[in-house]
Amino acid sequence: MRLWSRELWRLIGWTALGICLGWLVGMPGLGLAGGFAVCLTYHLRQLRAAYRWLTQRPQDEPPAANGLWGELFDRLYRYQKSQRITQNRLRTTLARIQESSEAMRDSIVMLDHHGDLEWWNSAATNMLGLQTAHDRGQHITNLLRDPRFISYFNARDYSEPLTLTSPIDERRILQYQITLYGDDERLVMARDITRLHQLEQMRRDFVANVSHELRTPLTVLSGYLETYGELSDQLPPRLGRGIEQMQAQTQRMQNLVNDLLLLSRLEIDQGGKDHQPLDVAALLNNVGADALALSDHQHTLDIDIDNVAQLVGSEQEIRSTVSNLAFNAVRYTPPGSAITLRWKAFGSGACIEVSDNGEGIDPVHIPRLTERFYRVDKGRSTATGGTGLGLAIVKHVLLRHDAQLQIDSHPGEGALFRCVFPATRLVTPAAPTHNVSSVT
Template sequence: MQNSWSHHLRQLLGALTGCLILGFMLGYPLQLLCLGLLGYLGWTMVQSRKMYDWLLNPDASKTPPHSVGLWGDLFDNLHKLHLKNRKTEEKLLTQINRVRESTNAMRDGVVMTDSQGTIEWWNGAAQQLLGFRPETDLGQYIQNLIRSPDFKRYFDSRNYEEPLELNSPARPHIRLNFQISLFGDNDRMIVAKDVTRLHQLEQMRRDFVSNVSHEMRTPLTVISGYLETLEDNADDLPPKWRRAVNTMSIQASRMEALITDLILLSRIEIGEQAYDDHLNDIRPILEKIVHDARALSGSQEHDISLEVKDHRKLRGDEGQLRSAFSNLVFNAVKYTPAKGKITITWSADSEGGHLSVKDNGIGIDPIHIPRLTERFYRADPSRHLDTGGTGLGLAIVKHVLLNHDGKLDIRSRIGEGSEFICHFPADRLVGRAPETVNIADLATGETSKAPRTPEASGKRPDRAEPRG
């Protein structure tokens, strides 16, 4: 290109030099030089006009304008660049069409929006699942088409670690699972999956557990009643029957505990249990649980201490919170050796409130931690006869925390004890944080005005999830 430019410059200078020489020969050097410059300027203007018309409509002709010299090379190079760009554009368009075709073949709905939620594109499945109409909905805000406060909060939160389940706005009988991903300049890709079948199966499972639990309660109550009668008259029974009656009574009590926990868990899951959302003073709740934990410890004489570092109130359901907290504390009692230490701490920071239950008990192999909150999962099934748990305690804790926008953090190692931490969001703490107050080694006889619940003070306070 540099050589071509130098060649054209030499040609121009040669032509002007010829005009000057001819002007000297004719006696009009300046006039002929100016005439040559005007001629070159006129020719340049003509070529510029050709370029202007060509660039305005580059597809008007498959070939560039005809010219010679510098302008001819310029037209040819621009034409080559235009052809190259067109091939690149066609290649990119082919790739985009292929992506759209493959996306349209998906059974999951895919919607593309900008950072504000303006819909830019969707596939065929999204049109069917969400009821979008190309003639009216393109360019609309997706929050105006999916009119759900939960969806709007989920879209604006920019926290998409967990999916959101909602009914389809166009077909309410369809249950959709929404998952949003960020890309580009905070643009969103929304994937909607039809999980109606899974939702129905889960609902059937919950209904089955709830119905069976209720149906089993009546005959089990009758059996327990007769067993209690036999125990009251054990002196009249033959010695070989006394042990059998005692064993049956123990197993009947475990069955009652299992059914009670199943019903409680089922109600929490499906929302049948009334959710009383009000402000709760955490200190008396924990004091009462510590009192019951000392009673459960009995002759084992565990060193149980409570430390309250924040006195703001927690918004939520007191019964559910008491059930979750007591399950964690009673677990610590059952899996900590005699005279072991159990520390219960309530604290708060900028992220929210935190309840920590820490012990120096037998600990848990980290391989089991991800599954501890599953129903009936036991890290060591051989120990359940000693602990008498139902295997549902931590499942109840998990669902209570979900109802309160919280999460459970479990830290443990074999032989090093365990720590269970309940995290609650900051917006559930109400009031001003006072100075730190420590309450350690509460007296065994200490009481609280907080109401007693079956989870905290029933005749079986040891109904909790075995975790060892």
């Protein structure tokens, strides 16, 4: 404020001097104009010096000036200096980020809000074939033209990664993950998972081969044990009990081998060849009858059909899914429990629900229920004869049918397993099917 007051007094002084000089010659107005002209000339000269400094030599020292203009030049110079320091820091940080990105083995591609290429590291050149001179500014889908990647990119749901072969080397398996940031910009990362893919394939082949090789000796054992079981009345009681236990364990091993073979087939086979519209009502009735036979009619089982749509899928796989859920409900609920199989509309699609009023499951276990051989209560699961692969099979079947498994359960409140199918998996029959009444 002192500099501004001093500048104001300078203006007043020059105008007063101009008025005095004009009064002496009898023209005070001309003197006032002359005083203003002197002040205006001074400020225009300082403004011209500031313009030339900022546009032509911004890196030089500011022009020499006094008063308000001197203070203004000093402040601008200090501001410029601080901005240069900040810019240098940002350039250094950006250079370090780029250097670290260049050192990464994973591909990194930066896209603008239109999806055009802005920058990528050398790993992206090796994995994706991006060329600096020609590809900058191109849309990502012009270079990565796989329909699955285009659908993944346009869907804007990047919660799960996408696995594809490299566009320049079909022997390499890449896992894509897209992240949104900034003003709708995107960061595309690609990892080379060829080694992991090969190991996973080796695991699948090993499980499939071992399971297949076990079928023959288990069949032989089962045959001899069945023969010995028919002669149990001629054997000592202790030996007879041993044969019964061996028969039970052999049957359990056969069930485990069958489930492992089914899982291997689901993982290897892409499926879709046997998909056709299914009568879900009839399927639920058949599964319900099998579940009642398994429980020896010690449970109450209801079937609720509230949807006339048919489900497009593999009858064998869908039956296996519903059977696993229904049989689990029988095995893990006490006698007298109520079990319900339901087919109904859900959101824009439909769902098959299997619910019970049994003991329920602690929510802490729910995220891991579909893992192979995961058991909530190991002792009880072994006693019921389960293989620990049922829900893993359910998960794989639903993935092959574009569906999701939802589980809702709390201790003492029963359990609800919901298989949610999208609208694309539903067809309306030409003639409406009859609703199926509850079965007990």
